[in-house]
Amino acid sequence: xxxxxxxxxxxxxxxxxxxxxxxxxxxxxxxxxxxxxxxxxxxxxxxxxxxxxxxxxxxxxxxxxxxxxxxxxxxxxxxxxxxxxxxxxxxxxxxxxxxxxxxxxxxxxxxxxxxxxxxxxxxxxxxxxxxxxxxxxxxxxxxxxxxxxxxxxxxxxxxxxxxxxxxxxxxxxxxxxxxxxxxxxxxxxxxxxxxxxxxxxxxxxxxxxxxxxxxxxxxxxxxxxxxxxxxxxxxxxxxxxxxxxxxxxxxxxxxx
Amino acid sequence: xxxxxxxxxxxxxxxxxxxxxxxxxxxxxxxxxxxxxxxxxxxxxxxxxxxxxxxxxxxxxxxxxxxxxxxxxxxxxxxxxxxxxxxxxxxxxxxxxxxxxxxxxxxxxxxxxxxxxxxxxxxxxxxxxxxxxxxxxxxxxxxxxxxxxxxxxxxxxxxxxxxxxxxxxxxxxxxxxxxxxxxxxxxxxxxxxxxxxxxxxxxxxxxxxxxxxxxxxxxxxxxxxxxxxxxxxxxxxxxxxxxxxxxxxxxxx
Numbered sequence: 001x002x003x004x005x006x007x008x009x010x011x012x013x014x015x016x017x018x019x020x021x022x023x024x025x026x027x028x029x030x031x032x033x034x035x036x037x038x039x040x041x042x043x044x045x046x047x048x049x050x051x052x053x054x055x056x057x058x059x060x061x062x063x064x065x066x067x068x069x070x071x072x073x074x075x076x077x078x079x080x081x082x083x084x085x086x087x088x089x090x091x092x093x094x095x096x097x098x099x100x101x102x103x104x105x106x107x108x109x110x111x112x113x114x115x116x117x118x119x120x121x122x123x124x125x126x127x128x129x130x131x132x133x134x135x136x137x138x139x140x141x142x143x144x145x146x147x148x149x150x151x152x153x154x155x156x157x158x159x160x161x162x163x164x165x166x167x168x169x170x171x172x173x174x175x176x177x178x179x180x181x182x183x184x185x186x187x188x189x190x191x192x193x194x195x196x197x198x199x200x201x202x203x204x205x206x207x208x209x210x211x212x213x214x215x216x217x218x219x220x221x222x223x224x225x226x227x228x229x230x231x232x233x234x235x236x237x238x239x240x241x242x243x244x245x246x247x248x249x250x251x252x253x254x255x256x
Numbered sequence: 257x258x259x260x261x262x263x264x265x266x267x268x269x270x271x272x273x274x275x276x277x278x279x280x281x282x283x284x285x286x287x288x289x290x291x292x293x294x295x296x297x298x299x300x301x302x303x304x305x306x307x308x309x310x311x312x313x314x315x316x317x318x319x320x321x322x323x324x325x326x327x328x329x330x331x332x333x334x335x336x337x338x339x340x341x342x343x344x345x346x347x348x349x350x351x352x353x354x355x356x357x358x359x360x361x362x363x364x365x366x367x368x369x370x371x372x373x374x375x376x377x378x379x380x381x382x383x384x385x386x387x388x389x390x391x392x393x394x395x396x397x398x399x400x401x402x403x404x405x406x407x408x409x410x411x412x413x414x415x416x417x418x419x420x421x422x423x424x425x426x427x428x429x430x431x432x433x434x435x436x437x438x439x440x441x442x443x444x445x446x447x448x449x450x451x452x453x454x455x456x457x458x459x460x461x462x463x464x465x466x467x468x469x470x471x472x473x474x475x476x477x478x479x480x481x482x483x484x485x486x487x488x489x490x491x492x493x494x495x496x497x498x499x500x501x502x503x504x505x506x507x508x509x
Binding site: 154209 | 311314316349351353354355356357359368400415
């Protein structure tokens with residue numbers, strides 16, 4: 001029950017990218033994204049270079065284009081605004097296929113779309129090659145504040161429990177004839193959300209009691225954190241991608 | 257006898273009284289002694305104060321009167337004492353989802369001993385030992401929510417076994433288990449070389465595992481005798497809202 005769908009984004013495989021420790025992948029992804037964002041929008045060739053880097057990493061990680069692009073659709077609601085820019089932008093205008101578009105707006109749309117897509121693809125590659133658990137371990141090793149990694153750990157553990165609880169409550173509601181179709185029929189659902197919140201709250205108390213009973217004093221003990229931390233060689237290997245990206249960004253900045 | 261040194265009992269509860277902050281008195285002077293190595297069932301209806309008593313055993317609640325000692329060490333508010341008490345008393349809570357809060361089984365079992373300061377190979381050995389004791393060694397790297405309920409309860413037992421407790425306290429260990437999981441857990445518990453206090457209203461389970469039983473009702477110990485003797489006393493059971501399942505006749509196995 002509630003098992004098996006925790007890995008929406010993770011793609012089980014054994015590739016050089018999968019084997020890299022999580023912290024170097026996170027660092028590489030962040031540096032890569034910063035480089036992409038810092039690139040002037042008119043340096044079209046630079047974005048081609050970034051795209052090539054993404055393709056190379058994807059190939060190395062054995063992640064197919066269909067898998068990657070399908071999940072990249074998640075950015076659509078966020079870039080929808082970009083499609084409106086060419087129509088509503090001001091200044092000089094050009095005619096494309098009978099439509100009068102703003103040049104400035106076209107540049108703006110390209111800027112959002114290209115940078116957004118590259119960022120999403122980089123994040124997807126990270127998620128595809130790193131389990132959620134490893135992501136948290138990686139953040140921890142990168143000295144992310146423990147409070148944040150702890151919250152993420154709890155979320156990872158209890159999300160399925162909560163979803164299971166919500167599902168059982170929904171089934172029980174439906175079994176008693178609740179069948180909301182309109183907004184004003186959502187009373188049962190709303191009460192369910194409230195009950196779920198209370199249950200989660202009470203569970204939080206019980207979990208804390210059980211933790212205190214095993215000697216918890218407010219700090220998570222470091223368990224096996226040192227094991228498997230990245231070596232200098234792994235850092236160097238993973239640094240190639242962000243290094244190339246940073247070089248492209250620097251050249252693009254100088255040239256434009 | 258010359259040269260005979262008496263070991264302190266694993267658990268010694270003396271005159272423990274407790275009132276909740278709202279004034280409701282949950283425990284009216286409870287006395288309970290569990291010698292080392294014994295298995296005792298703590299029986300009582302819902303609301304008798306069983307869970308309240310359990311939370312006193314490792315100092316989560318502080319009695320308004322009376323004392324609790326574990327293996328000769330008296331529970332107090334002192335930090336070091338509390339840490340040692342929580343090592344000695346291993347509480348297995350009723351819902352394993354409350355107890356298992358980390359993403360993998362091994363990490364969760366390591367949580368307790370790591371709080372005791374164990375690290376590295378020693379910690380790994382402790383985890384493997386505890387998981388082996390409950391027959392879950394091959395599941396060490398799995399996520400708790402991918403295990404069956406019975407497996408999760410066994411892992412919950414392992415999480416406190418890993419702290420090498422003086423006494424294992426189980427809150428309703430048989431609840432929500434199917435008959436096979438129930439039997440497996442009983443076999444595991446019987447094989448553990450620790451003192452056991454089992455809080456339950458599952459009377460057959462108490463009869464199966466514990467020679468001695470204590471009945472707690474309305475915050476008082478109302479009976480303390482061999483389990484079979486208690487379970488044969490229909491009037492006593494009825495007085496305290498305890499009932500044997502239909503068709504169950506207690507008899508020595």
